Amino acid sequence: MDTKSKSKMIFVIWILLFTFGLSGIISGLFNGKDYIKKDYFQTQQFEDELNQFVDYLKMFELNNINKEELKKKITVTAEEIEEHRYRYGDLSTQVSNIKGQYEHKIQDALLAGNKEVADAYIAERDKKIEDITNNFKSDEHVRAKIVKEKEQKIDEYFREIENYRSDFMRYKALFTYYLKNTATGEVYTNVNISSGDSIDTFINNKNMIFIQSYPSSKYAYLSTGGQYRFVGDNDVVTPLIEKETSTFEGKIALPKAASSENPILADYYDFQQKQKIFFIYTISGILAFLLSFYLNKKTRVIQCIPTGKWQPYYNCIPIDVTVMALVFTGLLTLLLFIMDNTLSLHQNLYIYIRDTLFRLIVTTLFVALTLIQGKFLLERAKAPANLKADWQKALLHRAYQGIKEAFLIRSIGMQLFILLSVVFAFGVGAAIVLIEPIYIWIYIPLFIVICVPIFIIIIKRSGYFNRIVTNTDELVHGNFEQDIPVIGKSALAVLAANINALKHGIKVSQKEQAKSERLKTELITNVSHDLRTPLTSIITYTELLKTSDVTDEERDAYIEIIDRKSKRLKVLIDDLFEASKMASGNIELEKEKVDLVQLLQQALAEYNETIEESTLQFRITTPDTPVYAVVDGQKLWRVFDNLIGNILKYSLENTRVYISVKKANDKAVIAFKNITKYELSEDIDELFERFKRGDTSRHTEGSGLGLAIAKSIIDLHEGSLDIEVDGDLFKVTVSLNTK
Structure with a gap:
């Protein structure tokens, strides 16, 4: 080799x-x-399988507590009664809130001549007032409510764990166990063992491939205390089960037999x-x-x-x-x-x-x-x-030079110079052919292939240029003709595209100017209407108070109306001031890490009673894990408050409302969907205008500034607030950065 x-x-x-x-x-x-x-029984995979089986075993056998027994163990403390009683304030506050919720409904019904509807509202209001009053009169009345709530949570718990019974039966067929309650001596096992027999006869190293003893060097006694990993925390059931915590000793093993049927083996x-x-x-x-x-x-x-x-x-x-x-x-x-x-x-x-x-x-x-x-x-x-x-x-260097030249701006004069140079060259070629006719066989093919196409290009470019000039002349005189077609990527094509863009910009500017004038007029009209209405009432009832023949009852009623209208006027002025401040950007945000799911739930809790009293059905969808964002929690709460308030004011009765929170990439997306009771304008942008309301008759209590304020707050957070209207379906989508 x-x-x-x-x-x-x-x-x-x-x-x-x-x-x-x-x-x-x-x-x-x-x-x-x-x-x-390591061996297999030290791996995380087997550890998870064993822990899963132990959890199922605790839940279905070792705890040995049924639903009815848990319900009998329900207790209600004095603190729970007090918390339930004062959950929404003291008696006067709650009664005042209920009256305030129904007052405008009753007045609107009476003004519309619907006495039956007004009576129904009055009866509904009085029933709620009576229930709240009984809360403060009787502990038993409150206790019964709390017990009912806890029984419902117990029912929910047992419905949830029943979903896992089939998994437990599968694990039970895989593992062998023998566990004895250390306190009562009660035995739990799936081994067919006779009295007097030792469990070591059945569970030993000879016929078992794995044995876990309780207690052992790794594990203490097996305890039924603690929360199951796959079942959500239940604040009613968990304390009751923990009171009955038991400890067990024994063994859990994996038999060697039936290896082909046992996936763990x-x-x-x-x-x-x-x-x-x-x-x-x-x-x-x-x-x-x-x-x-x-x-x-x-x-x-x-x-x-x-x-x-x-x-x-x-x-x-x-x-x-x-x-x-x-x-x-x-x-x-x-x-x-x-x-x-x-x-x-x-x-x-x-x-x-x-x-x-x-x-x-x-x-x-x-x-x-x-x-x-x-x-x-x-x-x-x-x-x-x-x-x-x-x-x-190098290819990269040549590519760089080519790209640099490709993006170099070339004037029309340079292009004409190149074309004229080609024409001149063919003119010289024609002179050579006259001197030496033999070259005509070379000249004619080149003339057909090069000169004729260039001549056609010159004619087309000239016509294209004349069309651009004509269009710009019309544009100067205010005549907006059709767009100039953009042909190719030449300088003339760029010029045509720029002229089209300018034309569209002028059109948009004129349209926006007309829209601005119209919105300005509407804004002045709406502001005048919304501010004049409560102000007129204040003036009218003030004049009535000046009369000498006013009774004490009438005086109190007039004062109450003046008070309500004054507060209404203050709310309108405050909202207008805040909207203007937001729009100018003259506001500082106090940002911190906030759980958006919890913030939304807090906002919904503020309207909990109103939601329950309404005919609307709220469907809330939130992830199991928190969705964090660095925001000004107080300002963002105002956004949620405005959006939920709008839903309650403008949603069609007996419809569903969908609110969802989800995380998409680095964005937190909060969506609000409802069916409107009023017909909305097709122009979505107008809904963000100040004093613009879905209720065009302006009978509702809103200021018309809610969406404007909400959008300004989201804009300050560098997020987005978008509105979609599909028929009567109204959807608001809030998107915020999570990083």
Whole structure:
């Protein structure tokens, strides 16, 4: 065997050893934490399975408490009675709130001549007042309400855990257990054991592959206390169950029998096989890597890569292409190593050996390709004087120059100069043909292929230019003709596009100016109406108070109306001032990390009684985990308050309201959807205008500033508040950054 063939053979052997060794080392790094000093029963996978079974066992057998027993153990403390009684304030506050909720409804019904509706509102109001009054008169009245609420929570708990019974039965068939209550001596087991028999006869190392004893060095006594991981916290059931906490001793085991039917045993045997493969592969890889290191030290294998003959050809390739090719093959090689050591251990032995050999050969080829490219590139970099010239020839440099020229602005004069140069050249060619007619066979084809198309282009460009000039003349005189077609990417096309944009800008400006004038007029009208209405009432009833024949009852009624209208006027002025302040941006935000789900729930709680009294059905959808954002909680609460208030004012009776919170990428999205009782304008932007209300008759109590204030607050948070109207469906979507 000659020296060249021997060098090639040495390189092939070395690259195989090096690749296999590196693969084994990476296998150890990736999978060592799962297979070193561990068996299957120490893995997190089995730990989760065991804990899941223990939780099911506690819930369905060990606790041994049924629904009716829990209901009998319900207690109501004096503190709970007081909390329920004063949940919405003292008696006078709650009665005043109820009267305030129904006062405008009754007045509107009477003004509309609907005495039956007014009487119904009065009866409904009096019933609620009576119920609130009884809360403050009788502890038993409150206690009955609290007991009913707690019974409902107990029913919910048992409905929820029943969903897991089928899972418990599956686990029960897999595990064997024998547990005894340390206090009562009661035994819970799925072993068919006779009295007098020892449980060690059934649960021992001979017929069980895994035994967990309670108590043991790892676990204390098995206790039924604590919350189940898969069941939500229930503030009624959890304390009742914890009062009945019991401790158990015994064993939970996994039988060796029926391995084909037991998925946990299948995982156990699969783990053992993977562990053996891991150790064999990793240790073999380390030995191969050490051998390759020794071989390279002895023979300098890298020097066996021939570069002299092929280096000139390699240097002709653009340098950026060679670098990208080296990076690509290097990354692909690394990916092959990772795939080889994260996926292959999940197959049976035959498939593992077959696929490992195949991937080893493929990976070896890419390792060799990467090393060869690196050697060539290193030799090329040894001549730094040539690197500048190499960069000038690089594709990236040429692409940069081409892009720079492509985006260079060229005037129409330059384009005409090029065209005229071509025409001049063909004129000279015509003179040459007259002198030497033999060249006519060259001139005519070139004239047809080049000169005729250029002539057509000149005619078209001239017509296009004249059309642009004509259109701009009309535009100067205020005549908005159709848009100039934008043809191609020439300077004339850019000019045409700019003229079209200017034309549309003028149209939009005129339309916006007309809209602004109209909205200004509407704003003045609405402000005048909304401020004049309560002010007129104040003046009228003040004049009536000045008369001498006013009775005490009438005086009190007039004073109450003046008070209510004054507060109404104050609310309107305050809202208008706040809206103006928001729009000007003259406000500072006190931002902090806030849970948007909790903030929304707080806003809904403020309207809890109003929601219950309404005919609307609220459907709230929130994630199980908090959705945090850095916001001004007080200002954002105002947004939620305004939106919920609008829903309660303007929603059609007996319809559903949908409110949802979700997190999408780095955004928190809060959506409010309801069916409106009033027909809305198709122009969505108008709804954000001040004093614009869905109730065009302006009979509702709103100021018409809620959406304007809400949008200003969201804009200050660099978020978005969007409105969609589809027929009677009204949707508001608030989007905020979570980072």
